[in-house]
Amino acid sequence: xxxxxxxxxxxxxxxxxxxxxxxxxxxxxxxxxxxxxxxxxxxxxxxxxxxxxxxxxxxxxxxxxxxxxxxxxxxxxxxxxxxxxxxxxxxxxxxxxxxxxxxxxxxxxxxxxxx
Numbered sequence: 819x820x821x822x823x824x825x826x827x828x829x830x831x832x833x834x835x836x837x838x839x840x841x842x843x844x845x846x847x848x849x850x851x852x853x854x855x856x857x858x859x860x861x862x863x864x865x866x867x868x869x870x871x872x873x874x875x876x877x878x879x880x881x882x883x884x885x886x887x888x889x890x891x892x893x894x895x896x897x898x899x900x901x902x903x904x905x906x907x908x909x910x911x912x913x914x915x916x917x918x919x920x921x922x923x924x925x926x927x928x929x930x931x932x933x
Contacts, residue, residue: 820844820922822913827927830903834931838898840913840924851916852889854898856929858909866911867898880906903931 826838838854853868867877867887875887886899896913910926 820846820915822915822922822924824911824913824924824927827911827929829930829932832904832931832933834903835899835901836903836929838900838911838913838927838929840896840898842894842896842915842922846915846917846922849915849917852887852896853914853916854887854896855912855914856907856909857912857926858906861909863912869896900929903929905931905933907931 821843822840824838824840826836828836830836849871851868851870854866855863856866857863865878866881867885869875869887869889877885884900884902889896908929908931910928912926913924915922
């Protein structure tokens with residue numbers, strides 16, 4: 819059974835940076851897309867950044883120019899580098915992998931940005 823485990827969340831002041839990691843264990847074949855989602859208190863989960871197997875990326879407008887999604891194939895890990903953090907970036911961040919008809923989710927990691 820494949821698993822995704824996130825790490826790297828925490829409390830940071832506005833303007834600071836964090837790097838989230840998502841390590842995949844087990845067997846995940848034919849990955850089509852990797853992504854990061856977040857869910858702020860009282861809001862729906864939203865797609866923050868995505869990276870396709872072909873190397874294409876897309877970001878929600880609110881993080882463009884500040885966040886970068888990347889992947890290390892050798893370590894089976896995906897990252898989200900978050901710079902110039904804002905209080906509105908606060909939420910639980912989840913990594914997500916699409917593999918054919920299967921979807922995998924991590925357990926989430928809390929990011930809190932203080933003003």
